[in-house]
Amino acid sequence: MLMFWVRPMKHYNKEKKKKKKASTCLQTYLQPLFILPYQEFANCSEPKRNDDDEPYLPVLTPCFWQQGNTYSVSSSRHLSSSKNTLLDLAFNKSPENKGQIRRQPIPPDVRFDTRAFLKCRPEYSYMSLDFTQRPQPTSFDKAWELLQRVTVLKGALKPSDVSSILWELSCVDSDKTALVRSDLRFVMLLRYSIENLQLYSLSQLLDVLQAFVWLDMPSVHSVLSLFESELSRRVDQMTFHQLLFVADLWRCIGKQVPQFLKKFYASLPLFVGQIRTPELVQLLYIIGEGRHCPKNLIQLVEQLLMRHLHELQPEEIGTVCLGLFKSQTLLSEGAVMRILDRAHIFVKDMSDFGLVNVMKYLRFCHLYHKEWLKAMGTEVPKRAHRMGVQGLMHVALACSALHYCNDKILVGIAERVQLLVPHCRSKDSCKLLWAFGTLGFPPVKSPSLYPSLTEGLRQRKAEFYRYPEHLLTGLLGLAFVSTFPEDLISLALSPEFVNLALKSTQLDLKKDLYTLNGAVELELPTWTGPQLSSELKKDVANMLWNFAESDVCQKQEVVEAYACLKDLLGGAEFVCKRMIMPHTRSIDLEVHLDSNGKPIPVTPPCNTAPEKMSSKSDSLYNWDKMNVGVTLTDDLVGQLLNTKTKKLPRETAKPTLVHKVDPDEGEKMFDTGLFLTNEITEMLTKSSVRKENNGPVKLAIQVCHRNHFCYHSISCWDFTP
Structure with a gap:
């Protein structure tokens, strides 16, 4: 990657102090902008958070990841006529995940609409953004004139001017938004937009936030945090539909807004009488995308869900299950079984995405629903040929979690997965190996399944240095079916990889390493590759035995x-x-x-x-x-x-x-x-x-x-x- 850096020329040092000061100011203003070549900068954007159950995390693998957009500009004290303190606060602080290398998304093998439930009822238009209703396009020449207007008005821009200009700029064709975002005048406009946030009307704030969606603003941009704070301050001024709409806009931008959601959830008891079926589904969608449901809301959510359950349509059932799964919200056993009863009625009409969401929640609850799982024995083999990797993975994981071994389901998934290995992330391959391995799926049933997934792991070795837990998951799954790829085992038990795994702050991988090492010692008596140190084995053995004795x-x-x-x-x-x-x-x-x-x-x-x-x-x-x-x-x-x-x-x-x-x-x-x-x-x-x-x-x-x-x-x- 080419790197450009603007520095003062040496001969400037010989000039007058005034010119030197101007040069320093120019450097401060331009330095962050010319990090990337122009075309790369224009096209660089923050990847949206996927709809998987695992939160987005940056990685440090150059083969599969690219540099993120360092889009924000450092403060220039000569740019604004007032409130420089506020601007310094917004632009001098490091943006979220600054300097981290971000994941380059792999093109999906099968695309699906995660917001298909919004088409079920017209009422959703009052509380969500419809991506099919993009504003009428504005010519790029007009956008250029609007940006030129920013340079003329500068600090005299009023909130109405800012919201109007941002809205019209958001109407340019989607393939031109990157050019707008990379323009220096647009950066100036963003700086002016936060000078007097308290003077914006609520409708103007909503217009600006909606404009950010159409402009595909990076979710890590520091300006967004200031807008979140202002909207959080105004929660008491919004109607219930406006609160749902704002939460949905943040979801569309891809930014997590815990501050806003906390105040939103605290106000919910005031709106119980206004929560009908569409409001409830939209609320559960928001709760799921926020990855958290306050404990004091679980009982209320369950009561509302049982009250409106008979009105839920197929895609709405899938959305409800996904929201409960992502937020790790466990309802009572009776409530879950009633949801599954309702889902079983519409199983043939439910989309593949909705069906997978129901399986996700069933896996989380660890509950067995005979009729639903029996229906999966028919539906999954029939749909597998058109399903994507992640959907198949979650169905297999649900069967594994429930210890439900259905020949038709597993063979249908195995035959399809072999064709999708190029689209499998390391996470997908390893979890599939775990699911099939723990169910004891014999290799003879699908001779190419385990070899193809194992070869996929070899192609993505670099990813394991950021996610060591995935490699251990896959190898343990293979061990259950007495399959031991020695090259991958050597990697997993190598001192470098072991040290990396032990440094993980999110997961304790000692038991997995010990389990793999013990399996190799027992199953491969001629093994001459790396092994865990005796000190580590002793430490984990004592830890496991202490747990075993007490439990x-x-x-x-x-x-x-x-x-x-x-x-x-x-x-x-x-x-x-x-x-x-x-x-x-x-x-x-x-x-x-x-x-x-x-x-x-x-x-x-x-x-x-x-x-x-x-x-x-x-x-x-x-x-x-x-x-x-x-x-x-x-x-x-x-x-x-x-x-x-x-x-x-x-x-x-x-x-x-x-x-x-x-x-x-x-x-x-x-x-x-x-x-x-x-x-x-x-x-x-x-x-x-x-x-x-x-x-x-x-x-x-x-x-x-x-x-x-x-x-x-x-x-x-x-x-x-």
Whole structure:
């Protein structure tokens, strides 16, 4: 990128002090403007925030990101005739995200209208901006005359002049707005626009804000913050429709305005009687785009939603679900199920975008709606060929979160995704790998799915240095289906990448690194690539074990399984709670058998957390020499949990003591109704050890939990995580 910088010429130093001062002023005035070549500057604009669930973040990857528009101009004290203090405050402070490198948006593979719900009712025209109603275009010559008028009036510009000129400038053709914004006279106009904000009428402020939308003003421009402050001060003067309209204009500009929204939400109780169906939908849209719903409004929102639910149209249902999802607003279970009932009625009429939004909220609530998910088994395969990457990703993530394994849905997504890999962000690819991996989607069902997504990760390696969590997510998803791309694993476990991941202030990635490292140690015994340091492994192992002791080990299924094995084998010294397989994040009950199949005491003591769960050099288990194992079926887990007879709360439930009986009595081994399979019976009571193995046999009996199983599923594959 070419860089231009205006500096005073050397011979200026020899001239009079007055000329030198003028030169310095010129430098101050022009310096920020000539950072980029003119054409780049004219076309550079702030990318609008996308409609994904993840907030926009700048990154530092030159391959995929470009320099943002340093559009604001430093204050020139000779430019204005009055109120220089206000101007200095507005233009000398650093704009939001100043100097950061911003994301260059990838062209979407499928475009969709995120504001399609506005076409459902004419009432939305009073509280939102219709992008199809752009003002009649003004000739560029007239725009040039208006800009020339700015240089004539200068500080004498009145609020009415400013709002009128800005409105007419916003009427130029959309392909000419960049030229208008880059003109120095337009910059002067913006400076004059904030000198007397308190003198603007409310209609003039709304005209200016609407003009900013049509002019495609960068959302980080410092002028906008002053307009937000002024409009926040006038919240009490606006009608409910005006408040919704202003909030929508800020959304169209792409600027987050928490100050304005806070005052807006505080005033909502005054307008409850005016909130009908369109106002409610628009309000939830605004709440979602603001990414926050005050806790004191959740009950009010739920009451209004239940009152108007029967009037919602298909696209409005999708918008409501998206707003609740983006703002992380959890309604009561009954309310959510009623929303899903309404959505199911219109499922065939709902757009792909609306359908995905419903799946997003279902994923957030972790609720199972039988009829809706059954309908997805028909709708998703039928629509997948026309859906985009992000929509497919969110459907897959919803199935993963609900542990809902539907062959038709997943195969339909897999076949479509393979064709869209060039459009996949690293985030999309990694979350798809996670969703399919956690559901145990077998590679044989779609042989090209995992290789194509993995190759997509290789093409976007640079993005992982800004988003290390995505790479770990993808690799852990692959580990669930026993797929280990060694080049990407080497990157993830390299010292440089590990240090980068540990510096993340938003996420704690220690557990993910430890999980991946543990999976590699167990599944790739010949691995010679990088690994985590022993200090880090010890630190995370202790952290995980402390959590397990206080939480996981206290769960009813673990307590009961431990009690059963303890009684069966003859005492507590024969069973030990451990975390032997870290990549499953579950508790294992360790049992030792001698060469005759008789239980022997387990060492080390149970109250010590292992410093190393597994390693090639000092392994607790000689996995490659063992030919033993126990398959825990769904029936077996249900029997271990004994859910039909155990109805006491976890904190008061006491494990039932069982009585050891001879193994020849068959599968029913406990008078509590607990059944053991033939395999586990044989492993625990008989010798199943190879003759050449003279040492003790060490068994890790995994106590699974609901995250390891699919339920209410159309098809479940043989999946051991």
